[in-house]
Amino acid sequence: MSITRDISNDCSLCHVKFNGFDTLSEDELTSFKKSHCKVIYQKGETIIKEGTRCTSIICIKKGFAKLYINGLENKKIIIKILKEGDFIVSPGLFTDDLNHFSVSAITEVDTCLISIEAFTSAFRNNNRFAEQILQLNHHITQDLYNQLINFSHKKMTGRIASTIIYLSEKIYNSKNFHTTLSRQDIADLSSVSKESLIRVLKDFKESNIIAINGNHIEINSSKTLHDICRVG
Amino acid sequence: MSITRDISNDCSLCHVKFNGFDTLSEDELTSFKKSHCKVIYQKGETIIKEGTRCTSIICIKKGFAKLYINGLENKKIIIKILKEGDFIVSPGLFTDDLNHFSVSAITEVDTCLISIEAFTSAFRNNNRFAEQILQLNHHITQDLYNQLINFSHKKMTGRIASTIIYLSEKIYNSKNFHTTLSRQDIADLSSVSKESLIRVLKDFKESNIIAINGNHIEINSSKTLHDICRVG
């Protein structure tokens, strides 16, 4: 999942970190390019709304978005943060054609939408591509298993440590990052209440594990954070 | 996912509730049959061990098994109960070739093991089959989303009500069933401690929502149970 490839001539930023695109034939690429449309979303805008019909595969070309599901009492669970190079296939594909999650922009987001038809056709006619898609799905399943363990076996501190590590290592690639996620968002990633999140962050700060100032977070002791995360 | 089909001549019970098998060509079916082997597991035996290499696709021909992941401190999360007609593809396929969950028999279980090679070959050469596999995966993802909501937004009573409904409606197909799951197993399905599970079951019994006697459970008020499940 590291090789990138342009799937469009007229939008040079359309890189997607997905090996699968390398398997596409010229014809398939052309059909992707033909079907594609380039859309920019502003911070806060909804890109995908849970419950609507899924009509496109979405590639994130630039910016960050949150992928979340609506749970009980208007509460949300943020499953993951999407960033440049991410590629979203709704689990409604080949099932009920519905979107099972929402996606909304947490910065300005440039996207590239590819029609389900072009995608489906590539999936059906190109077995290497299909294999890559199944691989992607299997990674998603593995991530969800880890999420289940996080949520059911770890205490708040462990879940929050896990979220901070995720943001640092997987999303912002730095021990020192600025985030556009609100405290509520970070809480929704960690499955805790906003108030509890704030208290735990304060603890981490007072123990010098992290430094936090508004939306700027710096990890001082990565090891301690990993320990908290591992033990729960 | 309702049509069944024999994938073997010499084991007439080998039915799998999976449309995908209908898409197999005669050649593909033959190769499945050639590669397959029929194995019977006793109650308590491990069918798949998390962390081992995945070498087969497993079909459950008869009996019940639990599919679970190992979490922290020797605790487990039971993801689902498998029964006749179920069909298990490890998420290690096309990724790291490892099993990411364990499966163990909770009754005597008859299985039919199909080699990864035969399966992979069918996946690559038969796009209708590949589509059905992706569909299956998307259903699994949807189930995991629901599991996340259960675990993070519902209280014990809601999670346990959900488990009882699952066992009644999806596994045993009766409001009145005998289970071979232990109390610990039911707790691991619901993400609660064994003691808490017992207390909640007692509450449900005293409120006349269910009748429970050892491993025999009868649902008296399905509606109440669904209400508890929905509200959380």
Place this chain on the structure above:
DNA sequence: GTTTTGTATTGATATTTGTCAATTTTTGTG
């Protein structure tokens, strides 16, 4: 620049849930 609105923070408190220890019941085995 002030008002308004939404977000962040803090403290007090109640609820939920797990843990530990003791006891009973069931199951398996010689």
Place this chain on the structure above:
DNA sequence: CACAAAAATTGACAAATATCAATACAAAAC
């Protein structure tokens, strides 16, 4: 059958966590 081992149950208690209300702060609108 009798014993041992495992599983189920109960009660008391402690830990974890959410909720509510009040306040502080920051960003956006006028």
